[in-house]
Structure formats: C-alpha cells, structure tokens
Amino acid sequence: MVVNTFGIWIIYKNKKWAEKTREYFMCFAAGVLISSPLIMAFPEAVEKNPHAGFAAISGFLFMYFSNKVIKYKTKQTELAFGITAIEGIGIHSFLDGIIYTVTFNVSAMTGVLTGIGLVVHEFAEGIITFSVLLKGGLNAKKAAFYAFLVAALTTPLGAFLAYPLVSKFSNSALGLALGFVAGVLIYVSASHLLPEMREYEKKHSYISFLLGIALSFFIMFSGN
Template identity: 30%
Template sequence: MSAREALSQVDCTKANATGTLRDSCNKDSIHAWTVDLCMKALQEICSTPVSNGTQSDRPSKLEVWGYGGLFVLLVSLSSVVGVFFLPLMKMESYKKVLMGMVGLAVGCLCGSAIFHLIPQAFQLPDETVPELEAYLFKALVIIAAIYAFFLTERLLKLSVDHRKRKKQLSRSRLSGIARESSPGNDTKVYSSSNGGHLEDYGHSHLHDPLKLGNGHGETMSDDSFDETRGQHCSNIHVKIPPSEVRTHQHEHDFDTVELKSHPIKTVAWMVITGDGIHNFVDGLAMGAAFSVSLLEGISVSIAVLCEELPHELGDLAILLNSGMKLKKALLYNFISACTCFIGLIVGILLGGMEEAQTWIFALAGGMFLYISLVDMLPEMTHTAEEASSESFKSGMIMLGIQNVGMLSGFTIMFLLARYARDITFEKT
C-alpha cells in the first residue's frame, strides 16, 4: 500500500489516528509520507467544517421562546401604531417618510431572503467559511444588479419626464406669443346688469358648465357664447347651484375617517384574511430562525419589523376607507397580526427538525422576495413617477429618500450575514 493510500484511510477524528500513522511508516516511505502530510495539511483534510448551527451553538429553549416572543410582540404592536400616524397623514412630509420606510423594508426583506433564508434553505452555513463567503459575495452581486437596474430605470424616467416638460413649456410659450400677435384674439367681453364686464380669455378654472340666465328663467350654456360673440347682452346673471360649487383641494385616501354606519366593503375582509396568513408565515420564519441561532432570528425579525410598519399603515387606511370605524379597524388589524404568535409556535416546534427547517426557510425566502420585489418595489416606482411628473427636483428628492432606505436595508442584512460568526451572545 502506498503512503498516499494509507494516509487517505486515516480517520483524523479518532484518538488512535497517530498510532495508525506510526504503524504504517517504514524507512522507504518516510520521505513520501512527509510530502503527503504537508499536502494534506494544506488542503485541511483533517479539519472539521465550521458550522453555524451545531447543536452546541444553538440557543436554549428559554432564549428561543423569550426572544421569539419579544420580537413577535413588537411585530404585533406595529398594527396599532398606525393610530399615532393618523394626524401626520395630512402633512406633506408624511409621504416622504413613508417612502423611506418602504425603501428600508424592500432592502431588509430582499436582503434577508438572499443573505439569510436561502442559504439556510440549502444548508450553506454548514459548509466551510470560504464557501459561505463566496456565496455571500455572489449574492451581493445579485443585490447590486437589482439595485442598479432599479436606479437606471428611475434616472431614465426622470430624464424623459424633464425633457417632455421642457418641450411642453416651450410650446406653450410659442403658442402664447402667437395668440398675442394675432389680430383676432379670443378675448370676449360681456356686459352685465351692473355695468361691469365679464371677460373670457379662453381659460376657465370651473370644473362644470355654467348656467346663465336672463332673468326670465331661460338658461344658456357656455357654448352659446360662441354664437353671441361681440354682442351686448343685458341683465345676465350667473346661477351656480350650491351642490355644484367645488373647492380646489387635494384629497387623500386617509385624510379623514368616515364615521357613517354603512356596509363594510368586501375588500376589508380580504385584507384582514390575507394579512393573517402573511403574519403566520412571518412567525413561522422567525420561529425557525431563532431555533437555529439568535442572530438568524434577530436578522429575520428586523426584516419583518421594517416591512410590517408601512404595511400595517396601508392596511389601516384601506380598512378605514372601506367603511370600518377606527376602533374596529384597529381591533381587526391587531387580531390579524396576532396570527404571528401561532406561526412562531409552529416554527419553534418544527425548528427542532432539520428537514422541516429547510422547507420553512425556503417558503419564507420566496415570500420575502415576492413582497419586496412584486408588492413594495412597484409602489416605490409609482410614487417616484408621481413626484417626477410634478418637477425634476421633487422626483430627485423622492428617489434619494428611497435609495437611502434600500441601501440601508441591504447593508444591514449583508453585515449581519458576513460577520455572523463574530457576533456572539454570552450565556449567563
């Protein structure tokens, strides 16, 4: 038997490994053995893999239930925090703050799925350190590609909107100059009974057609002015019914709370049911993550918290607009959030089964990616487009706020995954 073959059969984990090596030595193979030993040492064939979730490193049951229950309680309380934001919903800065929170949620959810949940689903933390680091940096490239395409699309849209706005402004200026220079402009003067004049410059701020009366019950619409251009009309009265008077105001979905007792729309019950299922899966992921390690559980919980706060604010607004009263909406929102406790219990119970853990992490990773990239990222895009349509400056400000939130979420999740082995929780 050659020296290499004899060495390959040695079990380095056994206590008699040195004796086996000594018995296999002879004068002819001592030189070859020295070379083989050096090569095997360099290849770390006798080193045990560094595991991120060995049985000795796992938290105790008290820590799992304690930390898990604490973070689930924080997630559930986020459902009633929305009542404190109701007075702020009328402020102009509210949408900017909300979009910053949505950006942070996108970064945390997407980062948690790619840096934490998917590796746990494929049991990558049980591999050696170089292999895990190689995955993390490749995953970072995936995140960078997602962010780069989002940023490029938004900048191109901003540029296109800015050019379109400049062209429209130049055209309106040219048309205004041409209208002023033409001999027959559209200025119309009408006489009224009090000797005043009604001047029409071709632009009206009224949303509805006006009814004009001559004092004898006869009415004429604004279209009839074309037939009477230049003629003197006496005793003209403008009649605007009180129901037709409209004030110019910006109406938001949750500026006011409807207190009328009318039937609750079906969308409210759909939101409550969907939110309950969503929170159950969140609790499932948190329970399984805390069963593996406290750091994994905290990282997943941070992602859930960052996503839940803006999500619950939106749900509260939908429930109020669907006809629910404020107290009832808060109650149902809290009840749907409490399903997270049920998910936590199931996740912890299944967390002791290694096969079940991987499937839970896979399910949670897919849900986190869907919510962040399909649900919340289009919302950011829509809000950025609205800001861009107003002005280039407002579009850039909104894009900057969203980028700060996204990059913060990505960075937090990457650092937690990269330095997970250096962060320990001392057991007292």
C-alpha cells in the first residue's frame, strides 16, 4: 500500500507533467495489463486448476457487461472509461492482497520471493490508476484520492480478509480466482487501453508499451 501510495503522490505532485504524458502512461499500462495475465496469472491459474479458462472468460464477460451498465448509467464515455478501468485494477489489487497472504502461509521464503515481483508493480499501478482517472475526467485531487482507495487500500484489505480463511484455500480455488483476474485485466487492456494507445499515439509511444511488457517479464523472473 505504501509503495502504491508513493507512486500516486509522485505523479500528483507533478500533475501538469502527468497530463502532458498520460498517453505514454496509457501505453505503459496497456503493456503491463495485457502481458502480465498472459505470461503469469493465466498460466499459473491453469496449473492450479485446469478449468481456469472458464473463470477467465467469466472475468472478461463480467467486465464487458459492467462497462455496458456503466456507460448506460453515466452517459459519459470518458467517465465510463475511467470507472471500468479502475474496477479492473481494484479487483486485481484486492487479489494481490490475498496472494500475499497465501504465499506467506506456504513459507516465509515463498512469500518473500513472490512479494518481490508483486511490490515492484505496485508503484507503477498507482501511477497507472491516477492517470486513468485523469483521463476519465476527474480533477487531480479526486483522482489521487480514488486511486488510493482503488489501487492502494484494496491490497491490505484483501490480505486481512483472506487471513482468517487462508488455511482453507485450495490450489483449485486460487486457480479459479487467478483465472478470473486474468480475464478482467485482459479486458481492461484489450478493450480500453490498447484502443486509446492507437487513437492518441504519440512519437515513440510504442516504447512505453514495450517497457510495460518488459516490466511484466521482470516481475515474472524476480518472482521466480
């Protein structure tokens, strides 16, 4: 939560720069959120539960219909974009907290090794969430506050809620949860961030996209 909040604070203090460069952050976010579920979450989900693909489809469809409802309720495309994106990030952050608890329950070393990879992406996730909320039309103060609630606070919340139940978690159940989150993140990237990247492409923005993918690979190898 602290690392995530630090990322939000850094970009809040430099909000003019953030507004000028948010397209690059969108590209970076697209790279992270399309690659991390494909190379980490989904393969691990299938390893734990061979039916995780059904959970991934469920996560994708959940976000698809959520977006339809949000667009209908808000009547504002930009605001709907922001709400749908942070919904996906919030679900992902909440499960991060559960993963911390599960892995440390296995052993301290497993928890530390997994935690290295998870903590690395928290800083970027805070920045991404703030940028998405700015894109959704919120002012900087509200964007920072809601980014904290959605991206930072949900991780310890997930950990504390999971703690009393963690001994009852099976690999099969965790596999389905990971599959669901993979579908959620793929939807956010493929249906929201990648189209934004193409529409507002700037010079060298593809480098931001590749850096996002590179971060996912770094997290994968550091987590192993």
